[in-house]
Amino acid sequence: MADLYLITGGAGFIGSSVAEEILRQGGRVRILDNFSSGFRENVEALGEGVDLIEGDLRNFDDVRRSMEGVSYVSHQGALRSVERSVDDPMSSNDVNVAGSMHVLAAAREAGVRRVVYASSSSVYGDSTELPKHEELTPSPVSPYAVSKLAAEHYCRVFSKLYGVETVSLRYFNVFGPRQSPKSQYAAVVPLFINAALKGEPLEIHGDGKQSRDFTYIDNVVQANWKGFHGDGIAGEAFNVACGERHDLLEIADLIAKFCGRELERNHVETRRGDVKHTEASIDKIQSMMGYEPTVGFEEGMKMTFDALKQGAN
Ligand SMILES: NC(=O)c1ccc[n+]([C@@H]2O[C@H](COP(=O)([O-])OP(=O)(O)OC[C@H]3O[C@@H](n4cnc5c(N)ncnc54)[C@H](O)[C@@H]3O)[C@@H](O)[C@H]2O)c1
Known part of the structure; x- marks a missing residue:
C-alpha cells in the first residue's frame, strides 16, 4: 500500500498545497486540523480519498490518534502571523511550541520515518546581514519567531536524541492562489490584491520599503517533497526562497499594472515585531536537496492575481 502522509494544518494554504502534491505523487493523505484558520473547501477540493481528523495540536490524544500508520509527517499546523503573536503570545506558544512537541513525541512513538517542519524566515529576526544564511545565529524579535525557532530546536534535538528524522524548512513569505x-492577520499579497479588486486603498505599513524574499507556493511544495525523500538532510534546517527581495511598493506597482489603473495607497503605522528586510541565501538547499525555484516573483504574482480575480478564495 502507498505511504500515508499526515499533514497537520492541511486545511490551510500551504498544507493543502503540499497535500495536493502528495496525492499527485501517489501517496495517501491524512489531515489533522482544527479549522482555526484553514478551510473545509481546501480539504474537499482534494477529493474523497483524504482522511480528515478534526482535532487540535494542543491535544496530545488527537495528535497520537492522527499518527497511526503514518510514514511521513508534514507539520504545517500553527498560528501564523507575527502580529497575531504580538497581540496574543500565549496562544502562539501553546499551538506552535507545545503542539510541535506533541507532533514530535507522537511521531517518535509511532516510528514515523520523517517529520518535515514548517519553520520561518522570522527566526533570523533583526540581524542586519543579507542574504540570510543558515549559519547565522537566529535573533527572533517576535513571539511568533521565538515559537518557530523553539520548535526547530526540538526537531533537531529529536533527530539527535531519539533518531526521529526531522527536516526544518524556513519559508520566506510564501504567496499563491x-x-x-479574509483574516485580520492575512498576509500582504492577498490583502493587497483583494483591496485592489474591491477598489479599496492598499494599506501600506510604514514607508513600504520593507522588503521580503517573496516565494511562490510551487517552490515551497517542491521543497517539502524533497524534504520527505532527500538523503543526508535529517536534523538540518534550510531556507526556502528565491534568493531575491522585493518591497511592498513594488508589489503595489505590479498589482496596479495587472489592474491597468492607478491604485490608491494609504500609509499606516509600522507593525510591531516586523523586520525591515529579508533575503535568503538558497545555496544550502540547492546543494543538499537539489532544490531550484521554478516560478519567479512576477509570474507567481500574476497567477495569484488571476486566481483571486476568478474568485479562488
Ligand atoms: N505563509 C507564509 O508566508 C509562511 C512563512 C513562514 C512559515 N510559515 C509556516 O507555514 C505553516 C503553514 O502556514 P499557512 O500560510 O499555510 O497558514 P494557514 O493559517 O493557512 O495554515 C495553518 C493551518 O493550521 C491549522 N491550525 C492552527 N492551529 C491549529 C491547532 N491548534 N490544531 C490543528 N490545526 C491548527 C489552521 O486551521 C490552518 O489550516 C505554518 O506553520 C506557518 O507558521 C508560513
Whole structure:
C-alpha cells in the first residue's frame, strides 16, 4: 500500500498545497486540523480519498490518534502571523511550541520515518546581514519567531536524541492562489490584491520599503517533497526562497499594472515585531536537496492575481 502522509494544518494554504502534491505523487493523505484558520473547501477540493481528523495540536490524544500508520509527517499546523503573536503570545506558544512537541513525541512513538517542519524566515529576526544564511545565529524579535525557532530546536534535538528524522524548512513569505485575504492577520499579497479588486486603498505599513524574499507556493511544495525523500538532510534546517527581495511598493506597482489603473495607497503605522528586510541565501538547499525555484516573483504574482480575480478564495 502507498505511504500515508499526515499533514497537520492541511486545511490551510500551504498544507493543502503540499497535500495536493502528495496525492499527485501517489501517496495517501491524512489531515489533522482544527479549522482555526484553514478551510473545509481546501480539504474537499482534494477529493474523497483524504482522511480528515478534526482535532487540535494542543491535544496530545488527537495528535497520537492522527499518527497511526503514518510514514511521513508534514507539520504545517500553527498560528501564523507575527502580529497575531504580538497581540496574543500565549496562544502562539501553546499551538506552535507545545503542539510541535506533541507532533514530535507522537511521531517518535509511532516510528514515523520523517517529520518535515514548517519553520520561518522570522527566526533570523533583526540581524542586519543579507542574504540570510543558515549559519547565522537566529535573533527572533517576535513571539511568533521565538515559537518557530523553539520548535526547530526540538526537531533537531529529536533527530539527535531519539533518531526521529526531522527536516526544518524556513519559508520566506510564501504567496499563491488559495492564500486567504479574509483574516485580520492575512498576509500582504492577498490583502493587497483583494483591496485592489474591491477598489479599496492598499494599506501600506510604514514607508513600504520593507522588503521580503517573496516565494511562490510551487517552490515551497517542491521543497517539502524533497524534504520527505532527500538523503543526508535529517536534523538540518534550510531556507526556502528565491534568493531575491522585493518591497511592498513594488508589489503595489505590479498589482496596479495587472489592474491597468492607478491604485490608491494609504500609509499606516509600522507593525510591531516586523523586520525591515529579508533575503535568503538558497545555496544550502540547492546543494543538499537539489532544490531550484521554478516560478519567479512576477509570474507567481500574476497567477495569484488571476486566481483571486476568478474568485479562488
Ligand atoms: N505563509 C507564509 O508566508 C509562511 C512563512 C513562514 C512559515 N510559515 C509556516 O507555514 C505553516 C503553514 O502556514 P499557512 O500560510 O499555510 O497558514 P494557514 O493559517 O493557512 O495554515 C495553518 C493551518 O493550521 C491549522 N491550525 C492552527 N492551529 C491549529 C491547532 N491548534 N490544531 C490543528 N490545526 C491548527 C489552521 O486551521 C490552518 O489550516 C505554518 O506553520 C506557518 O507558521 C508560513
